[in-house]
Amino acid sequence: MSQATKVEKDTVPQVGAGTVEETSVPAAPDIRVVGDTYRTVGDYTSANPVVRARNVDVFYGDNHAIQNVSLDIGKNQVISLIGPSGCGKSTFIRCLNRMNDTIDIARVHGEILLDGEDIHARRMDVVMLRARVGMVFQKPNPFPKSVYDNVAYGPRIHGLARNRQELDRIVRSSLERAGLWTEVKDRLDEPGTGLSGGQQQRLCIARTIAVGPEVILMDEPCSALDPIATAHIEDLIDELKKNFAIVIVTHSMQQAARVSQRTAYFHLGRLIEVGDTDQIFTNPQHELTEDYITGRFG
Amino acid sequence: MSSHAQGVKERVARGIARRYRRERNFRLAGLGAVLVGMAFLAFFFYTLIGNGYTAFLQTHILLEVELSESSIDPDGERDPQTLGRANYQGVIRNALMARFPQVEGRNDLRDLFALVSPGAGFELRNQVLANPELVGQTIRQWLVADDDVDMLVKGHMDRTAEESERRINDSQLGWIEQLEADGSVARHFNHRFFTSGDSRDPEMSGIWSAVVGSFFMLLVTLALSFPLGVATAIYLEEFAPKNRWTDLIEVNINNLAAVPSIVFGLLGLALFINFFGLPRSAPVVGGLVLTLMTLPVVIIAARASLMSVPPSIREAALGVGASKMQTIFHHVMPLALPGMLTGTIIGMARALGESAPLLMIGMVAFIVDVPESPLDPATALPVQVYLWADSPERAFVERTSAAILVLLAFLLVMNASAILLRKRFERRW
Ligand SMILES: Nc1ncnc2c1ncn2[C@@H]1O[C@H](COP(=O)(O)OP(=O)(O)OP(=O)(O)O)[C@@H](O)[C@H]1O
Numbered sequence A: 001m002s003q004a005t006k007v008e009k010d011t012v013p014q015v016g017a018g019t020v021e022e023t024s025v026p027a028a029p030d031i032r033v034v035g036d037t038y039r040t041v042g043d044y045t046s047a048n049p050v051v052r053a054r055n056v057d058v059f060y061g062d063n064h065a066i067q068n069v070s071l072d073i074g075k076n077q078v079i080s081l082i083g084p085s086g087c088g089k090s091t092f093i094r095c096l097n098r099m100n101d102t103i104d105i106a107r108v109h110g111e112i113l114l115d116g117e118d119i120h121a122r123r124m125d126v127v128m129l130r131a132r133v134g135m136v137f138q139k140p141n142p143f144p145k146s147v148y149d150n151v152a153y154g155p156r157i158h159g160l161a162r163n164r165q166e167l168d169r170i171v172r173s174s175l176e177r178a179g180l181w182t183e184v185k186d187r188l189d190e191p192g193t194g195l196s197g198g199q200q201q202r203l204c205i206a207r208t209i210a211v212g213p214e215v216i217l218m219d220e221p222c223s224a225l226d227p228i229a230t231a232h233i234e235d236l237i238d239e240l241k242k243n244f245a246i247v248i249v250t251h252s253m254q255q256a257a258r259v260s261q262r263t264a265y266f267h268l269g270r271l272i273e274v275g276d277t278d279q280i281f282t283n284p285q286h287e288l289t290e291d292y293i294t295g296r297f298g
Numbered sequence B: 001m002s003s004h005a006q007g008v009k010e011r012v013a014r015g016i017a018r019r020y021r022r023e024r025n026f027r028l029a030g031l032g033a034v035l036v037g038m039a040f041l042a043f044f045f046y047t048l049i050g051n052g053y054t055a056f057l058q059t060h061i062l063l064e065v066e067l068s069e070s071s072i073d074p075d076g077e078r079d080p081q082t083l084g085r086a087n088y089q090g091v092i093r094n095a096l097m098a099r100f101p102q103v104e105g106r107n108d109l110r111d112l113f114a115l116v117s118p119g120a121g122f123e124l125r126n127q128v129l130a131n132p133e134l135v136g137q138t139i140r141q142w143l144v145a146d147d148d149v150d151m152l153v154k155g156h157m158d159r160t161a162e163e164s165e166r167r168i169n170d171s172q173l174g175w176i177e178q179l180e181a182d183g184s185v186a187r188h189f190n191h192r193f194f195t196s197g198d199s200r201d202p203e204m205s206g207i208w209s210a211v212v213g214s215f216f217m218l219l220v221t222l223a224l225s226f227p228l229g230v231a232t233a234i235y236l237e238e239f240a241p242k243n244r245w246t247d248l249i250e251v252n253i254n255n256l257a258a259v260p261s262i263v264f265g266l267l268g269l270a271l272f273i274n275f276f277g278l279p280r281s282a283p284v285v286g287g288l289v290l291t292l293m294t295l296p297v298v299i300i301a302a303r304a305s306l307m308s309v310p311p312s313i314r315e316a317a318l319g320v321g322a323s324k325m326q327t328i329f330h331h332v333m334p335l336a337l338p339g340m341l342t343g344t345i346i347g348m349a350r351a352l353g354e355s356a357p358l359l360m361i362g363m364v365a366f367i368v369d370v371p372e373s374p375l376d377p378a379t380a381l382p383v384q385v386y387l388w389a390d391s392p393e394r395a396f397v398e399r400t401s402a403a404i405l406v407l408l409a410f411l412l413v414m415n416a417s418a419i420l421l422r423k424r425f426e427r428r429w
């Protein structure tokens, strides 16, 4: 039954920002009237999706933290999630690699497909899923082990390298792609926690890409970093999108504008509007989006 | 506006003085508490050391002992059995009579013989057995003195008191003073205290069998409580669902940590000895009982140290696709281990100092022989303290204090190693 309703909702055409206003945007876009039937403004689908999330609801106990969110993550693209604090951005991306499973009180409803496979299906192993959907956290969290072991840990537990040479190669190429190799190549045996904050965050990125994921989720990866380290990471994200689909949560509108091709605006657990980054920042359709990006709110 | 600002400033200034005063008072109160504590500790150590240090020395009497072949080895074959059976106490008596030839009469002779410990004969025997060529020689030998002589020499007995008031009579006092006058009385390091078991004669008694008993007991406790406690903590903290049952278990564990230890002793008596039929007075039972007592402490410490591992480390491991087991054993455990070990050592230190439950399971026995396995009858250090504290002989007073000092030294070493461990492996994020 629920499957049927899902399909029905899925097939409701919502292509392009123009078609939306008659059907679902209320005259005064006030959060009160953005009820259960609220439909996201803009095109939440993607031509070439890796992840397709449909009608996702998340509850923390009684707190309905995410309400009926549908969103595609496109291949070789960066999508940024913006919105005021507590609106559910982190909660949403944690659905994509099932990190919410680790929270006892969290319940996730809805359908999330990775390359067409349901990530909640019984066949889908959560360990496998997290190898395919990597995550970089807000605060750099290297393991209290050497730089080398930090990067080698994922490949090791997944058995990605047959021998030491292969592992060395993976570590090296991951560090290179994370733009960290030249800085740490002489200190691979030193603890990862001894690096600077920006280096630690790039180490965490290297650790994530060492597993060879399809999607990288980044939850405010630069919020603990200074502008120079931030610029470094942003360049890196630009580079990484050639190989990965990237979801980045950010509080910096400038950062969203700089690094992402698509932008999604969340508000109080709802996905209000999603569209091309240029369009969202120059011509937002929904009043809440406009209020937020013009700094009138949030 | 500026007058308003002035007013605010004044009020703040007044407040600041009060705040500083409060802070100073609080600091003084804290300092006072520390000082009172230190004073009690100083008094405690002053009395302990004051009473106990003399036990580390033992009075000896120098005599010319004639190990004549006729009395020790009449066959002349140096057969260890014959050598072992000889009357060495008699040899020592002869030496005493030779030293004081004027003493006659049964009573006087008995008083004379009482100067030297009954244990001196055993020591002489062991010496001859180890070294048979001594037979036929006359050796100058320091013999261990009787405990009353020891007390007199150490000044614990008033030489000027009425004869009936002291355990050394006037003639004995005369002989001792004669011996002292020509340097034949001396205090030597009391190795017996560290190497022998309990004895009815204070001068022959030592703490070694209690130390070994305590060691076996702690071994059993450690081998059981650490793995069990850590496994329980990991299960409760990482795997168990959070529901009413686990809440109940948690409350019970916390409660068990506060249960009087004697209750565990009763449980051990009923369960291990009466039901499972394990031997009485054995360190293995003591260890089991102490495990029951230590387990809650270990579990609580292990859970606390698991909880203190920052969640970011777990997230990082889960984020690259580590399973729950891998996350725990590769990342959480190494970080939590020092805390777990610290908690375990502190639990063990508590177990080492525990005596009440051991009384219930019969470890209060008088044990002369050093136990060779956890199944042999044994006693433990605190129980030894209890036994000696209960003995009437004056010489056991100093031994009680000395045994307490040894116990404290062990506790100090254990707690210091817990602190070192914590310092050594402390990490900052
Ligand atoms: N572990 C949790 N347990 C209970 N409630 C949670 C938990 N994590 C988040 N929430 C709730 O879910 C809602 C969304 O939180 P979320 O962390 O996703 O917001 P966010 O958009 O990432 O905010 P921020 O920008 O501050 O990081 C909030 O109301 C929050 O209180």
Ligand SMILES: [Mg+2]
Pocket (backbone or CB within 6 Å): A089, A090, A091, A219
């Ligand atoms: Mg967040």
